[in-house]
Amino acid sequence: MTNSVPEPLVSIVIPAINEESRLPNTLHLCIDFLKQLSFGSEIVVVTDGSGDKTVQVAELFISLFPNLRVISYPVNRGKGFAVKMGMLEARGQYRLFMDADHAVPIGTLSKFLEVAQSGYDIVIGSRSHEDSKLIKQQKFFRRNLALLFRQLQKIVLRLPYEDTQCGYKLFSAAAAESLFNRMTFDCAYFDAEILYIAHKLNMTIYQHPVVWTHHPESRLPIGVKRSLQLIRLMFKIPTIHG
Numbered sequence: 499m500t501n502s503v504p505e506p507l508v509s510i511v512i513p514a515i516n517e518e519s520r521l522p523n524t525l526h527l528c529i530d531f532l533k534q535l536s537f538g539s540e541i542v543v544v545t546d547g548s549g550d551k552t553v554q555v556a557e558l559f560i561s562l563f564p565n566l567r568v569i570s571y572p573v574n575r576g577k578g579f580a581v582k583m584g585m586l587e588a589r590g591q592y593r594l595f596m597d598a599d600h601a602v603p604i605g606t607l608s609k610f611l612e613v614a615q616s617g618y619d620i621v622i623g624s625r626s627h628e629d630s631k632l633i634k635q636q637k638f639f640r641r642n643l644a645l646l647f648r649q650l651q652k653i654v655l656r657l658p659y660e661d662t663q664c665g666y667k668l669f670s671a672a673a674a675e676s677l678f679n680r681m682t683f684d685c686a687y688f689d690a691e692i693l694y695i696a697h698k699l700n701m702t703i704y705q706h707p708v709v710w711t712h713h714p715e716s717r718l719p720i721g722v723k724r725s726l727q728l729i730r731l732m733f734k735i736p737t738i739h740g
Contacts, residue, residue: 506538506565508611509590513580514598515546518555520713524600525556529563531604540565544584547574578688582678585669593674597665599713606708610668619673619701622693626660629707647725654732655694659705662690666708673701682738687731694735 510528514521525541532539541563543556548570556568569583581595592614594607602623610621625632626648651662667689669677673696683691696703 504538506540506590507592508532508535508537508539508607509588509593510539510541510604510607511581511584511588511593511595512541512543512598513546513577513584513595514543514548514552514556515574515577515580516548516550516552517545517598518548518551520600521552521555521598522559524598524604525559525563525566527600528604529559529566531607532563538565540567540588540590542566542584542588543568544580545570546577546580547572576684576688577686578681578691579684581688582681582684585674585678588671588674591671592668593671594668595665601711601713602664602666602708606666606706607668610666610706613704613706614668614670617702618704619670620693620696620703621668621706622659622661622703623664623666623708623710624659624661624705625664625708625710627705627707631707631709633709633711634713643725647728650729651690651732655690655735657690657693657697659693659703661705662693663687664708664710665689677701680739683731685731687728690732691735691739695739698739 512524528541543566545552545556545568553568553570560566569587585593585595592611594610596602613621624630651657677692677695680695681688681691
């Protein structure tokens, strides 16, 4: 007789590249939170070609939380690739991806899960929501560049979402498997592609307020050159997905 391991209700997917210093705090907070829940959960850390000790650091936490898995590969492929791999490897009925810097507290999951279980396919964190609280904002230049970018994105992609890039999103298992199997972007702009596909498929999406803290040491710097690259990708999305 084979003992089957029940599927967890929730999977937490954390993409990480060279996060040996910030990941321990995030994993401690996640594990402490998940241990208090009455349902099963798992953590999937995906190390995206890290050159430091991110893999070893993550594996140390398996002794504290056996339902933690570490997926690693030697060459950096991009945040989108890491999240896609984690979301498709996850086993949860609901699957959240969050950033390794813990910009949005793990405790927010409870509210997201409540909304998802009421019938939504996807719940996305929105820093632009009127009820969101930004503890530390980005610098003036970056903040305004992002604002201009969002306005252009609305025109090109016609998405009714104020913030597509917040790294805190919860998907039902069915939505995750459908969307991430269709996704083509390996880079950090994958969120917009995912939401574009979901919108085309008429999936139900709820924009939820968050408490968000900007970390200056972000792995995703943005400037004029980077913005131009993202604009090219923005125009590419409708040509790929119609």
